[in-house]
Amino acid sequence: MKYYLIAGEASGDLHGSNLLNALRLEDPGLECRAWGGDLLQEKGAVLVKHYRELAFMGFIEVAKNLRTILRNLDFCKRDILEFQPDALILIDYPGFNLRIAKWAKKNGIRVFYYISPQIWAWHTSRIHDIKASVERMFVILPFEKAFYAQYGMHVDFPGHPLLDVIDSHQPDPGFREQHQLGAEPIIALLPGSRRQEINRMLPAYLAVIPQFPGYQFVIAGAPSIPEAFYHTLLDQSGGREQAKLLTGQTYQILSHAHAALVTSGTATLETALFQVPEVVCYKGNVLSFFIARRLVNVRFISLVNLILDRLIVAELIQHECTTGRIASELRNLLDPARRAQLKTDYAQLIQALGSKGASQRAARAMIAYLNKSNP
DSSP: EEEEEEEOOOHHHHHHHHHHHHHHHOOOTTTEEEEHHHHHHHHHOOOEGGGGTTTTHHHHHHHTTTTHHHHHHHHHHHHHHHHHOSEEEEEOOOHHHHHHHHHHHTTTTOOESSOOOTTTTTTHHHHHHHHHOOOOOOSHHHHHHHHTTTTTTTOBBEEEEEEHHHOOOOOOHHHHHHOOOSOOEEEEEEOSSSHHHHHHHHHHHTTTTGOTTEEEEEEEEESSHHHHHHHHHHHHOOOTTTTEETTOOOHHHHHHHEEEEESHHHHHHHHHHTOOOEEEEEOOOOHHHHHHHOOOOSSOEEEEEEEETTTOEEEEEGGGHHHHHHHHHHHTTSSSSHHHHHHHHHHHHHHHOOOOOOOHHHHHHHHHTTTTTTO
């Protein structure tokens, strides 16, 4: 069969690549075109556009790049029509993907959505578009099944694919030596995967380093961002000698980390699954944050806290994200009692996410639905 996948971010590329691998095990002769990244391409997808060309975040940034987004939408529609897939598989990235879903439905293309948009956080009205345009929704957060049920929509919960990704990761025993890292405990800095958020968050993280002698700080560089971009920020902040930049080594860094400062997003969950104590931080464009604050209806911004529905890891948002607060919360993570409590909380988190094998269960379900007649 023929599949067309659209992932607009690094996390979507990761989960899409694992889904494609699982689909291939069930359907060895498949063909796939994709919007995504290097991981999808490595799994055999013909890459149409890389997500680094699509990474616009925040209301202001989207508005500034509206013409580019509209051109991408038109190009995507033409490419899908030419390819004529058996299924269009959309992975998160709602601003773009929900528009494509509505168009695809009108054009008789079967639409599966893998990894639900976070409509439970804001813009719940989008569920009506999803019900009208999406044949099957595959969610990866346990509370999403009940959320959709409130609106009369049955969805599949195959589990969270990160459980498999992290379980299969092998820490490199030569990691420190290879990257000239000392024996001091590592504090990981995960400033995000988009230029806008890295530009805001990395200087905030670097500012706390002088308060933690005896620790070494390692920046997890996003593969889609040139190292020169990080070096400019490091030079501006005077952090070139204070922190080590390693690109494409996030999981190795986390597997050796003692604690972490993490920008909100999928990385908050990845850090927790590696059992690393973390502080979650976020700063956005002032106007975008003001608009979002009026629209968002969830208590937390980190997936760790959202999944367990209570405050597990500290969240420092916007005006709270200061050097003093970040340093204070990071200091708390070094306390043995706090670390022991987090370990217990993380165990509950893992249990809530379901069992391993999520990508394979999702792939099998998709193929089973495709083998049925159109709904």
